[in-house]
Amino acid sequence: MSDNNLNDLGGIDAKKVEFDQHVDKCLSMMYHHPEVEKFAIVVKRIGHKRLSKKAVSDEQD
Amino acid sequence: MNKIKEIISRDNIIEAFSALPSLPVVIQKLHTLIENQNIDIKTISNVIEADPGFTARVLKLVNSPFYGLSRRVSSVGEAITILGFDAVHQLLLTTSMLNIFDSESVEPSIKDFWHHSFGVGAIAKHLISQDDKDTRNEVFICGILHDIGRLIFLKIDPDLFSWFYIKRGAATGINEEAEYYAIDHQKTGELLAEKWNFPESVVTAIGQHHSPLNTKKYQLHASAINIADILSHALAIGDSGNSFVSEFFPEAWAILGLSMNQLGERLTMALEEIDCQQETIKDLCN
Numbered sequence: 001m002s003d004n005n006l007n008d009l010g011g012i013d014a015k016k017v018e019f020d021q022h023v024d025k026c027l028s029m030m031y032h033h034p035e036v037e038k039f040a041i042v043v044k045r046i047g048h049k050r051l052s053k054k055a056v057s058d059e060q061d
Numbered sequence: 062m063n064k065i066k067e068i069i070s071r072d073n074i075i076e077a078f079s080a081l082p083s084l085p086v087v088i089q090k091l092h093t094l095i096e097n098q099n100i101d102i103k104t105i106s107n108v109i110e111a112d113p114g115f116t117a118r119v120l121k122l123v124n125s126p127f128y129g130l131s132r133r134v135s136s137v138g139e140a141i142t143i144l145g146f147d148a149v150h151q152l153l154l155t156t157s158m159l160n161i162f163d164s165e166s167v168e169p170s171i172k173d174f175w176h177h178s179f180g181v182g183a184i185a186k187h188l189i190s191q192d193d194k195d196t197r198n199e200v201f202i203c204g205i206l207h208d209i210g211r212l213i214f215l216k217i218d219p220d221l222f223s224w225f226y227i228k229r230g231a232a233t234g235i236n237e238e239a240e241y242y243a244i245d246h247q248k249t250g251e252l253l254a255e256k257w258n259f260p261e262s263v264v265t266a267i268g269q270h271h272s273p274l275n276t277k278k279y280q281l282h283a284s285a286i287n288i289a290d291i292l293s294h295a296l297a298i299g300d301s302g303n304s305f306v307s308e309f310f311p312e313a314w315a316i317l318g319l320s321m322n323q324l325g326e327r328l329t330m331a332l333e334e335i336d337c338q339q340e341t342i343k344d345l346c347n
Contacts, residue, residue, distance in 0.1 A: 035309070
């Protein structure tokens with residue numbers, strides 16, 4: 001983990017880690033289907049973008 | 062014996078519905094117009110304007126900052142021209158459901174429940190081809206209503222609902238529901254949708270959203286709701302009341318005919334819609 005990321009613990013990076021854990025918890029029982037593993041990758045990517053966008057918007061507010 | 066099991070064993074599940082409010086007359090009339098394909102703006106305006114509450118909601122929506130109009134719209138007809146009939150219909154249906162099933166004292170909060178339902182509707186809509194406008198509109202409604210059977214359990218016995226879905230801390234899938242309530246939320250939802258005279262596509266999708274391959278007719282609708290339900294849970298949109306996630310059916314995914322790249326694009330569009338509309342709906346319900 002970079003210094004930048006370490007500084008961010010408790011912020012956006014921590015939220016992304018928490019989100020990834022949520023996705024894995026939701027889908028892990030179905031990970032034996034290759035399509036669901038791919039869902040997880042897509043959902044995590046989009047979820048991270050959404051969290052970043054929200055963080056920027058919250059900062060502007 | 063719990064209240065719902067008692068009703069079912071004493072009589073039948075229809076008895077349980079006598080405790081539920083009817084679908085608002087405005088929504089019933091709009092559904093009749095849709096079925097008869099009698100959708101001209103004047104007829105629809107007349108139906109909506111007969112109810113001051115619905116009229117106010119439509120005007121509040123069209124004049125909200127979300128649409129950024131430079132002047133105030135003061136007639137339902139003009140609002141329908143600007144928003145489109147589908148948007149108005151979906152708004153009225155969503156806010157009606159919120160009013161019928163509003164309950165402040167239970168967990169999960171009813172707002173979170175509808176957030177999940179709205180998320181499923183929006184995602185399901187975007188999973189369908191943009192060329193198939195009718196199916197997109199139908200699956201949106203299916204998504205909004207897919208878990209409505211659970212709300213029957215809530216309405217009849219809120220304390221039991223809270224205990225079963227939250228406090229018990231155990232699995233709450235359709236098998237556990239069937240054992241505990243003597244009926245699962247798919248079946249109760251299907252029966253309510255029939256009672257409210259929803260289109261067959263909506264009744265089928267509600268009744269088969271955890272088993273989309275069980276139906277030949279409207280399999281696309283049921284599949285879209287099944288996959289959208291999984292994705293809405295994974296994206297943490299709202300709270301349906303339990304951590305149970307639908308079983309995945311590769312065939313249901315294949316029916317949608319999407320690549321993973323397309324899925325990414327569609328989910329991005331759906332999330333934009335969810336984030337924008339949630340604020341509007343929250344505002345309209347206050």
